[in-house]
Amino acid sequence: MHIVIFFTYDISIRDWVSSGLFDREIRLYKYLNDKYGHKFTFITYDEKNIDLNDFSFISVVPVYTIIKKANNKMLRFAKSFMIPFKIKKLITNFDIIKTNQLNGSWIAMIFKIISNKPLFIRTGYDIYTFARKDGKKSFIVIFYWLLTKIAIKVSDVYSVTSNVDKLFLSKNFKSKNNILYIPNWVDKYDINKPMKKYQNRIISVGRLENQKNYKLMFDAMKGSKLIIDIVGEGSLKKDLIDIAKKKQSKC
Secondary structure, X not given: OEEEEEOOOOOOHHHHHHHOOHHHHHHHHHHHHHHHOOEEEEEEOOOOOOOOOXXXXXXXXXXXXXXXXXXXXXXXXXXXXXXXXXXXXXXXXXXEEEEOOOOOHHHHHHHHHHHOOOEEEEOOOOHHHHHXXXXXXXXXXXHHHHHHXXXXXXXXXXXXXXXXXXHHHHHHOOOOOOEEEOOOOOOOOOOXXXXXXXXXXXXXXXXXXXXXXXXXXXXXXXXXXXEEEEEOOOOOHHHHHHHHHHHHHHO
């Protein structure tokens, strides 16, 4: 089976590498190739040709080698509607279309319509609810509401990572029973392997973004002797480091 994978909008393989996600992301596709012989085409937002020498079952179509990347965000978004038609000329023999996230799924949806192939939209979180609760501008919230509504209608399978999201979307977006709950996965680990345990430390793993509310965690731990270890990357990394240093200096 040949599966076309659409990366999250404006995300490249180089982004995977720089953020440390590459090994984890690629592992799924290697497993599917090893067990079932599936092959993949990655639609990425790289600006140069990418050759994954160690993964011969993956071919890469870097979007910004077939259309020029615009510096202006609105122009770049407008030009993204050309992508599926450009790709259609390059990829003709495939079986399924899949997205990595909802963001950018409009490109995959158009590609589904013009190729008449099944579409699996995978989401890691409900971007509409996040935008609403995060206080995003009204036009952004409306855009994500509309994108979610159309994506559920157009896709053959729409996956979420929590039952809460599944219930919310099924109730509010009139799903055609195509919403599937698939929880996030973690690597297997040896439960018999000795692990060092700490009595006074807390570990938090996640994206360093407002949705995770790390500042609230810092405030909640005020006056405590517990140590917080945070593992993750994101736009708030520098701010959180500065807050941690200030709190340490007051101890």
